[in-house]
Amino acid sequence: MTDNLVPIVSILSAALAVGFGAIGPALGEGRAVAAAMDAIARQPEAAGTLSRTLFVGLAMIETMAIYTLVIALLVLFANPFV
C-alpha cells in the first residue's frame, strides 16, 4: 500500500486539480459568454467584432483550465516523486 501511495495520491491530486481547476474557467467563460450575448443583443451590428473578441477571450480563459490539465499530466506522467 505504501508503495502505491505516491501513484494513488498523484492520480487523486490530478483529478482534483482538473476538477477544481475547471470550475473557475467554467464560471468565467459563462460570464463572458453571457456578457457577449447581452452586448450582441444590444448591438447586433457589432456581432462580428464581439464574437471574435469573445473567442479570443474564451481561449485565454480556457488557458487557465489547460494549465491545470498540464499540471495533472505532469503529476501523472512526469511525477518527480515516483
Added chain:
Amino acid sequence: MTIDWWTLGLQTVNLLILIWILARYLFRPVARIIAERQAATHAALDEARAAREEAEAARATAKTETAEIARIRAELLSRAQEDAKHERAHLLETARAEAEKARAETRAELARLREAQKEMVAEEAGALAADIAGRLVGRLPDTVKIDGFMDGLVGAVSELPEATRTGIGAAGPVSLRAARALTGDERTVLETRLADLLGRTVTLEIEEAPELIAGLELDARHAIVRNHFRADLDRIKSELANHD
C-alpha cells in the same frame, strides 16, 4: 519531466530558418507588391486629381472668357444704347430745330401775311378814305378844291430853301398839277401870288390830275410841293401802317 534540448535547439533553428525563408520569399515580395499597388493607385489618383484640376482650370478659363464676352457684350450694348440715346437726342434736337425753324418761318409768313393784309387793309382804307374824301369834296363847291389850298401851296413854297425857291420857274414854265382845270381867275391869282413870293413872273403849266382829289402840286425843279388831299391821305396811311 524532461526537455529534449536537442529538439529544442533544432526547432529554434528551424523556426529561424522559416522566418528567414518567409521573410525572403513571402512577406517582402507581398509587401513590395502592395506598396507598388498603393503607389500605382496614388499615381492614378494624382493623375485623376491633376486631370480634374486641369478640367477645373479649363472651366475657370471658360468662365472668365464667358464673363469677358458678357462684359464686352454689355459694353457694346451700353455703347449702342449710348449711341442711340445720342442719336435720338440729336434727332430730337434737329427735329426741334426744324420745327422751330418751321414755326419761325410760319410765324414770319404769318407776320408777312398779316403785314400784307394790313397793307391791303390800309390800301383799302386809303382807297376808301380817298373815295370818301373825293365824295365829300365833290359835295363842296368846285372852288374849294383849289382856293383852300392856294394859301397852303404858297406857304409851302415860301418855306422852301432859298436855292430851291430861286430855281422855280427859272427855266421855263412851272408845271403844276391840279385836281381840276384851273379857271382863268384862279390861274392868275396863283401866278400873281407866286410872282409876289418869288419876285418874278411865273408861268404855270397846268396839268389836270383828278387823283389829287383836291389841292395842288407844284413841281419845282428840285422839289415837289404837295398840297392836296391825296398827299395827306398817303401820309396818314403810311403813318397808320407804320404805327404797328
Added chain:
Amino acid sequence: MDSPLTLETLFNIGPVPISAPVVVSWVIILALGLFAWLATRRLSLTPSKTQTVLELLATTVDGQIRDTMNRDPAPFRALIGTIFLFVLVANWTSLIPAVEPPTAHLETDAALALVVFVATIAYGIANRGIKGYLATFAEPSWVMIPLNLVEQITRTFSLIVRLFGNVMSGVFVVGIVLSLAGLFVPIPLMALDLLTGAVQAYIFAVLATVFIGAAAGETSGDAPSEKENKPS
C-alpha cells in the same frame, strides 16, 4: 498510453537525435517555403486568387501590428507573420493521420517562446539602447524591478504552456476518444481542434506583438526614440 511529455527519437544524424516534431517542422518549412516561392514568383498588380490571399494575410498582420504598437509594421512583419503561420500550420497538422503537431510538444513551443523572448530583448535594445531597455524594468519605480524580471520569465512560460496545453490537450482528447469510441466519433473534436489551433495561433502572435511592442517602447510613452516619431 504514451506520455505526451516525452519524445521518442526517430533516428540520429551523427550525434544529433532527430525526433518527430523536428521532422514535421522540416516538412512544414519545406511546404511553406515552396508555397511562398511558387506563390510570389510572379506577382502582379492585378492579383490572382493566391496573391489576394497572401496580400490579405500581410495586410492583416500589418494591421494587427499597427493597432498594437502604433508604429511602422515593416520590421516586425516577417517575425510575427511567420510565428502566426507556423503555429497555425503546425496546429492543423493534427488533421493528418499519424502526425502529431509539433506544437503538441513542449520543445517546439519553447523554441517559439524563446524566439519571442530573444526578439523582445533585441527589439527593446535596438529601439531604446541597452540603458534605455534596462531602464524599462524600473518602471514605474525601482520597487517593480523584481516583479518585472519575474514577469519576463512567467509570461514566456505562460506562452509556452498555453500553446502546449491547448494543442496537446486537443490531441490527447482526440486520442482518448479514438481509443474508446472508434473511427468517426472524434471528428467534432477535431473540428474543435481546428478552431482552437487557429485561435491559439492568433493569440500567440498577438501576445508576441504585445511583448515586443512593449519592449520596443511605444506604449510606455517614455524616453522617445527616433523611431517613435516615424509616421506609420
